[in-house]
Amino acid sequence: RPLERVGTLCAERVSPCSTFKIPNSLIGLETGVLADENAALPWDGVKRSRPEWNRDHTLASAIKVSTVWYYQELARRVGTERMQKLVSAIPYGNADTSSGIDTFWLGRSIKVSPDEQVAFLERLRLSQLPFSERSQRIVRDILVQESRGPIAYRGKTGSCGFDEAKDHGWWVGWVEKDGKATVFAMLVRGDDAYGPVARRLTENQLKKRGLLAP
Numbered sequence: 001r002p003l004e005r006v007g008t009l010c011a012e013r014v015s016p017c018s019t020f021k022i023p024n025s026l027i028g029l030e031t032g033v034l035a036d037e038n039a040a041l042p043w044d045g046v047k048r049s050r051p052e053w054n055r056d057h058t059l060a061s062a063i064k065v066s067t068v069w070y071y072q073e074l075a076r077r078v079g080t081e082r083m084q085k086l087v088s089a090i091p092y093g094n095a096d097t098s099s100g101i102d103t104f105w106l107g108r109s110i111k112v113s114p115d116e117q118v119a120f121l122e123r124l125r126l127s128q129l130p131f132s133e134r135s136q137r138i139v140r141d142i143l144v145q146e147s148r149g150p151i152a153y154r155g156k157t158g159s160c161g162f163d164e165a166k167d168h169g170w171w172v173g174w175v176e177k178d179g180k181a182t183v184f185a186m187l188v189r190g191d192d193a194y195g196p197v198a199r200r201l202t203e204n205q206l207k208k209r210g211l212l213a214p
Contacts, residue, residue, distance in 0.1 A: 009114070009187070010113060010114040010115045010185075011113050011114075011115050012113055012114075013093055013094060013111035013112055013113045013116070014111055014112070014113075014160070014168055014187065014189075015105065015106070015107045015108065015110070015111060015112075015160050015168075016092075016093065016105050016110060016111075016112045016117075016158055016170070017105065017106060017107065017158035017159055017160040017168075017169075017170060017195075018066045018068070018105075018156065018157060018158040018159065018170075018195065019112075019117065019156050019157070019158035019170045019172050020071075020092075020105035020110065020158070021062075021063050021066065021071050021156060022120075022121075022124070022139060022143070022156055022172075023086075023087065023090060023092050023120070024071050024074060024075060024105070025059060025063060025138075025139045025142065026086075026124075026129065026131050026135050026136065026139050027078055027082070027083060027086045027087070028059070028074045028077075028078060029059075029131075029132075029134075029135040029138055029139070030086065030131045030132060030135045031078050031082055031086075033074060033077045033078055034059055034074065036059070036138060037058065037059045037060040037138050037141065037142050038058050038059070038060065039058060039059050040056055040057065040058045041056070041057060041062075041070050041073050041074070042056050043055050043056050043057070043069075044069065044073075046069070048068075048069065050065070052065045052067075053065065053067045053068070053069060057070045059138075059142060060142045063142050063143070063156065064142075066156075066157060066195075068106075072102035072103075073102075075101050075102050076101055076102050078101075079101070080097070080101050083097055083101060084097045086130075087110070089130045090120065090129060090130065092110070092112060092116070092120060093110055093111050093112030093113065093116050094109075094110060094111045094112070095110070096109040096110050096111070097109065097110060106160075107160045114185040114186075114187050115185075117170070117172045117185035118172075118183050118184070118185045121172060121173065121174055121183050121185070122174075122181075122183050124136055124139065124140065125140070125174055125181060125183065140154065143155060143156060143173060145173070146212075150177050150178050151175065151176070151177045151211070151212065151213075152175070152176040152177075153173070153175050153176075153212065154173045154174055154175075155171055155172060155173030155174075155199065155202075156170075156171075156172055156173060157169070157170060157171055157194075157195025157196060157198065157199055158170035158171075158172070158195050159194040159195040159196075167189065167190060167191060167192070167193050167194075168187060168188060168189040168190075168193050169187070169188045169193045169194040169195040169196070169197055169198040170185065170186065170187055170188075170195055170198055171184075171185075171186045171195060171198035171199040171201075171202045172184065172185045172186070175206060175211045175212065177211055182206070182209075182211055184202055184206075186198040186199075186201055186202040188201065
């Protein structure tokens with residue numbers, strides 16, 4: 001069950017930013033560009049703003065620290081034609097990858113709404129996306145933030161404050177507790193609206209509902 005829906009804003013499409021790493025992971029696995037969660041890509045030696053990006057990464061480590069260059073290289077290896085075909089097959093938001101194979105999710109052509117994020121994640125949770133069960137299982141596993149006792153908590157941040165995007169941040173995922181699932185997509189907008197802010201606000205709500213430990 002989703003958290004409460006806030007008016008028409010949940011139907012408004014914006015850039016997915018780094019939450020697109022979820023479908024990008026699925027597509028990398030499904031096309032065979034990535035063998036599994038341990039598939040490594042070498043760092044290109046370019047020093048970037050986040051020190052944790054400046055090393056070789058696997059799929060599992062790249063999604064954990066949201067390594068942009070890893071997913072850009074993954075997208076280039078998938079290629080324009082296969083990427084467009086599979087994004088359309090989901091379908092994911094407006095499914096528009098036209099603004100560049102390694103940038104279309106970074107505040108550019110592809111847009112997705114909170115409602116669409118929730119629907120996409122629910123299908124991933126239930127293995128109902130047009131990908132193999134194996135690909136969907138691997139992606140579910142690499143999204144795990146916490147797995148303790150009756151609770152399994154998965155999520156991914158996304159931050160936008162660049163290029164054509166207005167400042168906004170995402171935290172999307174789901175919590176499973178006692179056999180019940182709560183799927184969420186938190187979108188925050190405005191100054192200093194980044195993924196970690198969306199995550200904090202979401203977790204406050206989940207804790208109030210007893211879905212996460214205080």
